[in-house]
Amino acid sequence: MSDFNLPEGWSVCTLADIGNIQTGNTPPKKQPDFYGDSFPIFKPGDLDAGSRVLHASEYLSEAGRAVSRFIPAGSTYVTCIGATIGKTGFVVVDGTCNQQINTITPEFGLSQKWIFYWICSPNMQTAIISNSSSTTLPILNKSKFSSLETIIPPLAEQQQIAQKLDELLAQVDTLKTRLDAIPNILKRFRQSVLAAAVSGRLTEEWRGENRLANWLETTLSECSDRIGDGLHGTPSYSKDGDFYFINGNNLSNGKIVIKDSTKKVNFEEYNKHKKDLNLNTLLVSINGTIGNLALYQGEPVILGKSACYINFKPLMNRNFAFILLSSFNFFEYAVREATGATIQNVPLKAIRNYRFCLPSLEEQTEIVRRVEQLFAYADQIEQRVKDAQARVNHLAQSILAKAFRGELTADWRAQNPELISGENSAAALLERIKAEREAVGKTKRKVKAGVAVKQ
Structure with missing residues (x-):
């Protein structure tokens, strides 16, 4: 420096x-x-x-x-x-x-x-x-x-710098606060889209224009070939295995996430505990963390007890089912039906008995298209917000750097030369501080000496 x-x-x-x-x-x-x-x-x-x-x-x-x-x-x-x-x-x-x-x-x-x-x-x-x-x-x-x-800087300029930074950084903080609020707004937006999707409001006009049948009340059990969960126990692990043992905590945002801590099993163990999963299978976490979802895409996995699998019949679009089970309605139902005080568990019976209204396959496809379109729009906004947040964080540092290069007060210095020179300069200020410290030090030493004499 x-x-x-x-x-x-x-x-x-x-x-x-x-x-x-x-x-x-x-x-x-x-x-x-x-x-x-x-x-x-x-x-x-x-x-x-x-x-x-x-x-x-x-x-x-x-x-x-x-x-x-x-x-x-x-x-x-x-x-x-x-x-x-x-x-x-x-x-x-x-x-x-x-x-x-x-x-x-x-x-x-x-x-x-x-x-x-x-x-x-x-x-x-x-x-x-x-x-x-x-x-x-x-x-x-x-x-x-x-x-x-x-x-x-000189004392008067210190005060000017602090005042300008108070004003500018307050504006930056206001902008940051507004940006920080947007992710929650987008979260509410996504939930409102899901609510509209599963209630029929999202495609109400489209349904009328296409003269489609009304939605039918049904259950997950009636719309699926099989609903089950994974192994209630621990398989024999193998470091060199080619298959993964996953639970509900491996399900996130529609995908199976293999972590560094995810254990492996060999083919024999896989063959012993595998479930009949296919490309119409949706996975749901039902123990501990409730409601995580993943679309099964042929991953080499066996399931633990906290992962529920649902194999849907052709009458139900799996992507529509993903939207249905992502909605707050399902989450609220699952939490209400869950048992256990410390670790909550949603019984398979409750999953099978979940009631909802099912549109035609044609309308399910349209709902999926609209939800994906709206979510992609929200994702774009979210990314722009992250970019803007990074720029705002950099802006604060940039303003501070300018302040301590003297750039924020350049005009003020030009207009007030008498406040930055001579006895008002920083050098003179440091000399006064040094002199005052020495004076204070002498006073303290005299006081101590006086106390010592009295004793």
Whole structure:
């Protein structure tokens, strides 16, 4: 950072030059009287609130406060250990923190928010990671944290930078919040499409135009040749086997998912436990996680007891059945019929007895086409949202980078040269801080000396 092209009036120093650095500590858990009142002790997970951290996951009593390090409101907390190293929060209340966090409290009137934003910037986040110990568990101790190189603008410009970042990043947060809400909107949209599909509303006009028969009430049992589940037990596994033993947790979004942990069996074991699966088979999870679905496509598998298979008759389009069992109506029914307190299980009898209305094969095909079309549209929107979210996340970092290159305040500097030069420059500010610290230090030494003389 030393080769950084500093704007006029800016200087370079260390974090220790501009604030009081503290590392937190945790009062002994063996003394419960230290905990449970109103003094917050912040942990890395509490810093997710970012620019306004107000609440902690744990609180101390007055006794606990007395043995902890007091950190005043307006301090910046930085996680300095582990996978979340660099996570930063601006804490707006008095509190303390555990030993995973280093804090910096700005002194002598420096902008509190400017320091927070500076530590969030790409330059400082990179410095935090690159200066941490290179072990499997990265650690940046207090000494290294204190010595991190820091740029510092004049005081008036610090305030301008913080104000502009407050405004710009608030707009970014608003945009991010709106984007983050869209996946839930799309989830509700998909469920509404499914509800319309299985109720007949989706194709009501089309059905009338084509003069098709009304839907008939039926059950899954009446529409299938066989409904069963898999092995109630454990097969003999074989590391070199060519067949997989799957359960309900291997069913996801219409597909059989083979995981690294999925066990294998040999041909003999497969032949012993195989079920009569075919290209009209739909698989449903009925134990533990309820309602996962997969269309069987000839995969080399045997089933466990949490995977139910349904072999449909020609009168029912398997893809329509997938839509039917993906609907909230079926899920609500399955949960209602499930037994077991800890691990829920949907009896095969309940699967067989599920009642619904069945349209003609022609209308089933049209329903499948419309649902796939609408879902593809939703998928496109979802991908665009993900792309936009990535751009928004990059935008925040880009704004911070511009701020600390002096680009956001270039016009302000040109209009206010007297506020960035001479006694208002960052260099002069650092000298004043140094002088004030020395004065405070002398005062403390005199007080200690006076106490010693009296004794």
